[in-house]
Amino acid sequence: MRLAACLLLVSGFVVTLAALVLLPALGMRFAFVAAGLAVECLGVWLLTQAYRALAKDAR
Amino acid sequence: MTPEMILFTLGCILLMPLAAAGLGLIHQGLGRSRSAAHAMLATLCAFAIAAILTIAIGFSFAIGTPGAAHTFTAGGAHWDWLGRGAFFAHDIHFESPDVLSLGLALKLCFLIFAAGLAAMPAISAGADRWRLPAVCAATAALALFFFPLFAHWTWGGGWLTQLDTNFHLPAFTDAGGAATIQVLGGLLAVCIAWITGPRRGKFESNGMPAAIPGHNIVQVLFGCLLALTGWIALESAASILFYSAAPLQIAAIILNATLAASAGFLAAVILTRARYRKPDASIASNGWVAGLVAGSAACFFISPVAAIDIGAIAGLLVTYMIETAEIRLKVDDPGGAVSVHGGAGIWGILAAGLFGHFNAGSHAEHVLSQMIGVAALLGLMLPLLYGANILLDRFLPYRVDADGDWQGMDIRELGAGAYPEFVIHADDYVPR
Numbered sequence: 027m028r029l030a031a032c033l034l035l036v037s038g039f040v041v042t043l044a045a046l047v048l049l050p051a052l053g054m055r056f057a058f059v060a061a062g063l064a065v066e067c068l069g070v071w072l073l074t075q076a077y078r079a080l081a082k083d084a085r
Numbered sequence: 086m087t088p089e090m091i092l093f094t095l096g097c098i099l100l101m102p103l104a105a106a107g108l109g110l111i112h113q114g115l116g117r118s119r120s121a122a123h124a125m126l127a128t129l130c131a132f133a134i135a136a137i138l139t140i141a142i143g144f145s146f147a148i149g150t151p152g153a154a155h156t157f158t159a160g161g162a163h164w165d166w167l168g169r170g171a172f173f174a175h176d177i178h179f180e181s182p183d184v185l186s187l188g189l190a191l192k193l194c195f196l197i198f199a200a201g202l203a204a205m206p207a208i209s210a211g212a213d214r215w216r217l218p219a220v221c222a223a224t225a226a227l228a229l230f231f232f233p234l235f236a237h238w239t240w241g242g243g244w245l246t247q248l249d250t251n252f253h254l255p256a257f258t259d260a261g262g263a264a265t266i267q268v269l270g271g272l273l274a275v276c277i278a279w280i281t282g283p284r285r286g287k288f289e290s291n292g293m294p295a296a297i298p299g300h301n302i303v304q305v306l307f308g309c310l311l312a313l314t315g316w317i318a319l320e321s322a323a324s325i326l327f328y329s330a331a332p333l334q335i336a337a338i339i340l341n342a343t344l345a346a347s348a349g350f351l352a353a354v355i356l357t358r359a360r361y362r363k364p365d366a367s368i369a370s371n372g373w374v375a376g377l378v379a380g381s382a383a384c385f386f387i388s389p390v391a392a393i394d395i396g397a398i399a400g401l402l403v404t405y406m407i408e409t410a411e412i413r414l415k416v417d418d419p420g421g422a423v424s425v426h427g428g429a430g431i432w433g434i435l436a437a438g439l440f441g442h443f444n445a446g447s448h449a450e451h452v453l454s455q456m457i458g459v460a461a462l463l464g465l466m467l468p469l470l471y472g473a474n475i476l477l478d479r480f481l482p483y484r485v486d487a488d489g490d491w492q493g494m495d496i497r498e499l500g501a502g503a504y505p506e507f508v509i510h511a512d513d514y515v516p517r
Contacts, residue, residue: 032468039464042457046252047160052449059456066463073471074414077279081288081415 027076034069038062086188090325090332094191097322101198104315105132105205110308111374112209115299115367115420119493120213122503127208127217131224132201138228139200144193145170146233148241151185162251164244168237188326195322196236199262200228202319203270206427209420210274211483214281214490217498219483226473227273232265235466239265240327245461248454255446257458260328261320261338261381263433268462269470271427274418276471281483283417285490294411297419302366309350309373316377317342320384334385341380344389345396349376349429352400368407371421372400378426379433382455383441391440398436399429434459 045058086094105128113124139147149170156165170176174193178186204224208215238245238257245257259265288294299305320338324330330338353372357365376396380387387395406424410416416423438452446454477483489497496502 032471035464035468037464039460042460042464046248046254046457047162052453056449056453056456059453059460062460062464063456066460070463070467073279074416078415081283082292 027079028073031069031072031076034072035066038064038066038069041065086325091187091191093332093335094322094325095194097318097325098191098194098198100318101195101202101315101322102132103311104319105198105202107308107310107312107315108202108205108209108374110304110311111370112205112212112420112422114301114303114305114308115209115370116212117297117419117493118300118504119495119502121300121495122501123217123494123498124208124212125503126499127215127220128205130217130221131204131208134221134224135201135204135228135232136197138225139197139233140174140193142172143200143228143230143233144174144196145172145176146230147196147236148189148192149237150176151189154237154242163247164251165242165247166238166244167234168241168243191322192240192326195326199236199266199319199323200232202262203227203232203266204273206267206270206274206422206425207277209422210418211277211281212419213284213494214485215277215483216481216485216489217494219477219481222477222481223273223277223474223483226477227269227470231273231466231470231473232269235269235462236265238461239458240323245454245458248457254457255443255451255454257454258386258437258441258443258451259382259434259458260324260330260386260437261316261342261384262323263378263382263430263437264458264462266319267378267381267426268430268434268459269466271423271425271430272462272467273470273474274422275416275427276467276474277483278416278418278423279471280474280478283415284419285487287417288415292415294415294417299367299419302370305367305370309346309370312374312377313343313346316346316381320381324385328385330385337385337389340389341384341387341392342377344392345380345399346373346376348393348396349373349379349400349403352397353404356401356404368404368421371403371407371425375399375403375425375429379429379436382430382433383437386437386441386443388440388442391436395433395436395440399432402432403429431459431462 042062109128149168155167237243248254350373379399438455
């Protein structure tokens with residue numbers, strides 16, 4: 027779960043870089059960078075859930 | 086730079102340790118009394134390690150020799166990703182000062198303190214359970230590689246400052262270190278909070294968090310005032326060194342930092358008063374620091390009214406983020422450092438694009454550049470920091486053992502308490 031979360035984080039960054047390199051129009055870039063950030067937020071959420079589950083087990 | 090500006094910059098750099106002193110007081114005051122001396126010692130250790138390793142190696146990666154850098158070409162763009170220069174600052178000729186050496190020497194002085202400041206939030210997030218050797222190891226990794234890497238991107242001519250030449254976007258703006266120091270420190274803080282886990286007794290069997298109040302709120306509030314002075318010095322020095330700020334813009338920095346901190350503080354006071362019937366001093370102090378953090382990204386690019394807006398929103402956000410982190414996400418962060426430095430820092434970076442007054446580029450373009458900076462922090466720096474600290478934890482366990490949890494870090498790691506003449510606590514928060 028934690029590895030998947032880290033992969034999501036990196037994937038979001040790759041989407042952001044790809045938007046920069048491949049898309050010339052501001053609107054398209056904006057949309058894809060926002061999508062990249064959304065993927066990263068998903069990664070942070072997944073990482074948080076992984077540790078939440080660990081904390082629950084520890085209790 | 087004129088001789089007057091050089092002297093002023095030196096004065097600002099001299100005052101920068103006050104920011105660390107303020108944060109140190111805030112963090113140890115918000116922790117338990119049984120770990121107070123440990124928290125301050127960890128702060129000093131981190132500051133010392135960051136200073137030495139920044140001079141030894143970090144500076145060459147962050148700034149290096151002007152014109153020299155590790156680069157590659159991909160997608161038709163030239164990516165400058167790491168500085169290149171002599172280790173131990175051999176590029177700087179202290180014995181025969183010239184203009185180039187003077188500029189580099191000032192940046193070196195600034196960076197040794199900035200790297201130490203980036204390590205501060207993690208000490209707060211790991212309070213009461215993060216072992217001293219582990220604090221030193223994590224700070225060393227931060228000062229050797231992670232801080233210089235991102236500092237090069239923002240302040241050393243790296244790819245985030247080359248968004249204009251490579252992609253026809255405005256350069257990423259971080260005039261006061263919101264991204265390079267605060268958010269990076271906040272991300273390390275969340276990694277440490279995850280890896281060390283919650284303090285014993287923090288969460289009950291039903292998952293509800295127990296309140297573990299800070300032991301010295303007077304020191305916390307005094308730390309806020311110290312931090313303001315250090316923050317103004319930090320923002321002024323960074324703006325002069327990396328954005329060529331003029332004297333009038335320094336006046337704007339002083340105004341904006343004070344207004345953002347005040348607005349954040351008052352917003353937290355009013356919100357906690359409305360929600361709990363009485364203002365919460367610890368959350369209010371977090372609102373103060375959150376205002377400082379959020380206002381620092383565009384410290385002289387914004388108007389005083391915008392500084393008030395940014396600070397107030399940061400104060401409100403932090404109040405909710407601290408609660409969410411504790412109650413919903415089960416993150417035990419005694420000083421609220423993840424929310425204050427990470428959360429408010431990200432808001433400040435985006436707000437710089439929204440509220441900043443820039444010479445070129447539309448607001449939408451500036452917001453996009455700032456979003457790219459946030460994406461780099463979350464998408465690359467967070468996994469790198471997390472992976473490195475997981476690896477370090479394997480060799481050098483981060484969390485103190487069960488006895489240390491019960492005794493407190495002062496007795497366990499230092500052999501004596503911070504307040505030996507007073508019996509000031511019972512084992513209120515330790516399961517028996």
